[in-house]
Amino acid sequence: MFVKVVVVFAVLLTGCAYMTWLERKVVARIQSRLGPMNAGYHGLLQPVADLIKLLFKDDISPKHVDKFIYAIAPLAAFIPATLSIAVVPFGDSITLFGRQIDLVISNLNIGILYVLGVTSLGVYAVVLAGWSSNSKYSLLGGLRSTAQMISYEIGMGLAIVVVVLLSGSLNLVDIVNSQSSVLDWYVFKNPAAFLIYFVCAVAETNRSPFDLPEAESELVAGYHTEYSSMKFGMYFVGEYANMITVGAIAATLFFGGWQGPLLPPIVWFMLKVAAFMIFYIWTRGTLPRFRYDQLMNFGWKYLLPIAVINVLVTAFFKL
Amino acid sequence: MFAALKRVFVSIPIGFFTTLKNAIRKPVSFQYPKQKVPMYPRYRGLHFLERYEDGTERCVCCGLCAAACPADAIYMEPEESDKGERRAKIYEINLLRCIFCGFCEEACPEEAIFLGKEYEISDDDRDKFVYTKDYLLVKWPREKPSPVKFIRRNRRQYMK
Numbered sequence A: 001m002f003v004k005v006v007v008v009f010a011v012l013l014t015g016c017a018y019m020t021w022l023e024r025k026v027v028a029r030i031q032s033r034l035g036p037m038n039a040g041y042h043g044l045l046q047p048v049a050d051l052i053k054l055l056f057k058d059d060i061s062p063k064h065v066d067k068f069i070y071a072i073a074p075l076a077a078f079i080p081a082t083l084s085i086a087v088v089p090f091g092d093s094i095t096l097f098g099r100q101i102d103l104v105i106s107n108l109n110i111g112i113l114y115v116l117g118v119t120s121l122g123v124y125a126v127v128l129a130g131w132s133s134n135s136k137y138s139l140l141g142g143l144r145s146t147a148q149m150i151s152y153e154i155g156m157g158l159a160i161v162v163v164v165l166l167s168g169s170l171n172l173v174d175i176v177n178s179q180s181s182v183l184d185w186y187v188f189k190n191p192a193a194f195l196i197y198f199v200c201a202v203a204e205t206n207r208s209p210f211d212l213p214e215a216e217s218e219l220v221a222g223y224h225t226e227y228s229s230m231k232f233g234m235y236f237v238g239e240y241a242n243m244i245t246v247g248a249i250a251a252t253l254f255f256g257g258w259q260g261p262l263l264p265p266i267v268w269f270m271l272k273v274a275a276f277m278i279f280y281i282w283t284r285g286t287l288p289r290f291r292y293d294q295l296m297n298f299g300w301k302y303l304l305p306i307a308v309i310n311v312l313v314t315a316f317f318k319l
Numbered sequence B: 001m002f003a004a005l006k007r008v009f010v011s012i013p014i015g016f017f018t019t020l021k022n023a024i025r026k027p028v029s030f031q032y033p034k035q036k037v038p039m040y041p042r043y044r045g046l047h048f049l050e051r052y053e054d055g056t057e058r059c060v061c062c063g064l065c066a067a068a069c070p071a072d073a074i075y076m077e078p079e080e081s082d083k084g085e086r087r088a089k090i091y092e093i094n095l096l097r098c099i100f101c102g103f104c105e106e107a108c109p110e111e112a113i114f115l116g117k118e119y120e121i122s123d124d125d126r127d128k129f130v131y132t133k134d135y136l137l138v139k140w141p142r143e144k145p146s147p148v149k150f151i152r153r154n155r156r157q158y159m160k
Helices: A002-030 A046-056 A067-087 A111-132 A136-167 A172-177 A191-204 A229-254 A265-286 A292-318 B002-023 B064-068 B103-107 B148-158
Strands: A094-096 A099-101 B047-049 B074-080 B086-094 B113-115
Touching: A002 A046, A002 A067, A002 A229, A002 A265, A002 B002, A046 A229, A067 A111, A067 A229, A111 A136, A111 A172, A111 A229, A136 A172, A136 A191, A136 A229, A136 A292, A172 A229, A191 A229, A191 A292, A229 A265, A265 B002, B064 B074, B064 B103, B103 B113
Parallel strands: none
Antiparallel strands: A094 A099, B047 B113, B074 B086
16 A cells, blocks of 8 residues: 555656656647757756756745745645545556555545545645735735636536446546446547536646636736745646646546556556646647636636536436 | 637637647757857858968958958058068957958958858957957868858859
């Protein structure tokens, strides 16, 4: 159990680090640039260099901040982001040294509820950071993100409800097992649910085109304007960990999790998550940022009704 | 409603396709210090003073380049060589004044001064920008073939 946690944590953090590299590379290619090239082969050591840089930066905390909350807010960003990976199954059980090991940290019977609960905790990090920084930019960023995350969580929940309806289980392991062939993948059974989930996931993780909380053209850096050094690093890692988690859950819910032919389950799982990540970055390189009123309009007037209708229709056919 | 649907199912995929097209194209940027952009034939960079094929300096210190220089960047003092030929004792170009117009090159009757392709001439000290004859005169024996023919050809092509 302990070993599993350590391994998954290490893989997740490495994934986060290389996610930054991948993002810089892919966005650079979209803009006909090369991206990082100097640290290591094609900039492969760039994440390490960035980490060292962040660790040795001066940790400035402004005079006017609310010290305690200011200090714990980055943790609130980082911890929930890493927690929700615990229920995601990344493979079937394997036998190692004569012991059978299930490739999931915790086979929780209400896995999805746990994921929804833990990911929504991430809002606190943003709100607390915005509030405790005592800065206009941070506050505005925090407020925006609260509104955004809460509105889009509803659509995400409804998209997940469709999967729950189809599979008849809240347990992620059962959901994966119910999509054993490609045609059983819920993305093909209900593409609308996947689209809604994806849009909401992008909004949930504050990624472009929904990166209003940190819209640099208006709010400097949004909620983490006043943060520096490793505190900022925590937000950074938290954001990427969130993306990976959301990608992992998307792969689990809609793309059959670790199931796939020929290659070992873990490889399939990672490939699916990586594809999702690349699509995330591709979206960032393609779509411009929403305006705040457009964001709210879209969330409440289009996404939510469509999600509700989708749930109703699915439930009707399920009866 | 129709417009919104069109946006979602037509315009956005077109946008994604456009970025994908750019992503698989060869990047246009250069890795500058390692990889340099080739300069155009008429690019005017750092000056150099040419020599004859036997190694003697072409410059006779006539002062026409200094007269032609609109920025008044060239200063020179003549002397007599061992063979009794006139040449420059001091030949200085103040690169902070120089506007790289190339008039000196055009004025020179001996085809002695040229503007080369070198452009990495930044420095952290103002005094280092006065380039003396030691810097400007091409190394002897030559490291690179003389560009005189090439420059003459280009002149014929462009200066009509």
